[in-house]
Amino acid sequence: MKALDGVRILDFTHVQSGPTCTQLLAWFGADVIKVERPGVGDATRKQLVDVPGADSLYFTMLNHNKRSITLNTKTKEGKEVLERLVKSCDVLVENFAPGALDRMGFGWERIQELNPRMIMASVKGFGPGKYEDCKVYENVAQCAGGSASTTGFLDGPPVVTGAQIGDSGTGLHLALGIVAALFQREKSGRGQKVLAPMQDGVLNLCRVKLRDQQRLAAGPLKEYSQYGEGIPFGEATPRAGNDSGGGQPGRILKCKGWESDPNAYTYFITQAAAWEKVCDVIGEPEWKTKPGYATPPERLDKLNEIFERIEQWTMTKTKFEVMDICNPLDIPVGPILSMKEIMEDEGLQATGTIVKVDHPERGAYYTVGCPIKMSDSPVEVERSPLLGEHTEEILRDVLGYTEEELQAVAGSGAIGDLPRAAE
Missing domain, CATH: 3.30.1540.10 (formyl-coa transferase, domain 3)
Structure with missing residues (x-):
């Protein structure tokens, strides 16, 4: 048994922040049903393509252990399928632009009508306030969350980090919120909304810099190199190059x-x-x-x-x-490891942190495995789904569609062409 066996996730996410969250839940055993547009799918399927005709690594490395259903929610039949999915799932995860679900007719009030136990989890760029309707991407989140202003050298411009703390970092925060909401539902019987703004997630990861901002009021930050060099401090936490953030x-x-x-x-x-x-x-x-x-x-x-x-x-x-x-x-020392060295590290491969996965279109590739190891919930990293690969399976086995109903919904154009299962 895996930790989240029996939990079903309705995955309306795309690109990186949301898929990071739902992939982690899938690794823990949840049945993640990824909803994608017929003929198009998640935009990252065709972004940064390195193997012609195959899903990109951008997509495959963020969508392991999931099932894919194609669905046109603008059609009457598509909305009916979505209603049945909402009734059949425990969690809906989305990282649409603000207001997108409401325009689809599936805002929080409608979700509660269909399934009072549903947990609706969202990634947004900003929380409630003057910027809440703004779109946010990785580097924007790093800038708005305090990372860029405190990264880099004192005599240079702000710098973003290569770690995707805005997208993947927020996805990890959202996953924790979802698991907490599922735990609370066991006691309350009710679903709830879970929100993880990217700005908030980045700030949480930059808390030591907020610590230093307040310490400035008591005098210069002596562990920063600029103190020993006699360079005055300004009003805000400065960039500190490669100084340690812990005082050493x-x-x-x-x-x-x-x-x-x-x-x-x-x-x-x-x-x-x-x-x-x-x-x-x-x-x-x-x-x-x-x-x-x-x-x-x-x-x-x-x-x-x-x-x-x-x-x-x-x-x-x-x-x-x-x-x-x-x-x-x-x-205390540590080598600066390149991505090539990390990918080829036998120790990381042995622990499942680096995993080699076979894919029917692109062949074998390396990916990052589950970063959290649980003794009673082992993780087997399975390849990402082809576009719409599980549409028929989900309609039959999850939603209980008969053959006649399945052909009717297929004929309506609500699910696109039913794909041949991958071999």
Whole structure:
């Protein structure tokens, strides 16, 4: 048995934020029915295509373990199918533009009429307020949620992160909200609305920067490099380059081979508890007791010098040699791993974090598996569905359509052409 066996999700999501959420629920055992437009489907099926005639990796890597039904909800027959789906499902998840479900005739009030136990979960760009009707995409969310203004170097422009904290991050937040709502429904018997604004999700992931914003009122942020360099602080949390956000000085440093390898770097933290071991490793044992170096406060105005010296040492070692030497000494370091290195990592493949999946159109590809491991709810990553692949199956087995009813709805154009099942 899997954690969410018996839970049925009506998936009206597309692109990344919503599909991230519903894929996670599918991995936990929910039956996720993805509703797509006949002949078109999720826009990402044909975005960033690398194999002609096949669904893109953009789509396949966000829609594992789901079933696909094609449905034209603008037709009378399509609306009837959707009503039956709403009555048969536990959760409706959507990331349409604001007001789209209402225009379809399936706003919250109508959903409650059809199924009072339904949980309606939504991703929106902003929560209620002056921006609630605005469309938001990944980088917009990072900018509005405080990530961009606090990312990058002090003398450069704001920078967005490669991690999709706006889309995928919000999808993860929404999944937690859905599971909590399902738990509450066991006690209350009622469904409810669950909202995860992207701005809110990004801000939640940037909470340490909001922490620092308030600390500014008490004086400069001493763990930021600019303090030791004598650069004044402004009114807002500044960009801090690669400084550690936890108060321990840290930098990204060059390693052996950096001239030709853009990822030959390591992250190195001069944690106070490991300072004496750092001094020994880099060949500066006198720094352990030398005035101006012995204690963390004394070192704040010398961090550039200290990390330059550490980098002289790391440049003589590969990033993995740095890790092999420092970790046994409890000196916190970490190699800058490229996506190629991560994809080929045998350990990550063994734990199911990196998974190889076969697909009938594109062949085998690598994807990210479930990031959460549960001892009693194992995850088997199954390929993403072809467009409308399960339409007939869902109409028959979930909604109870007879052969005559199925042919009638197919003839109406509400579900498009019934596809041949993939082999």
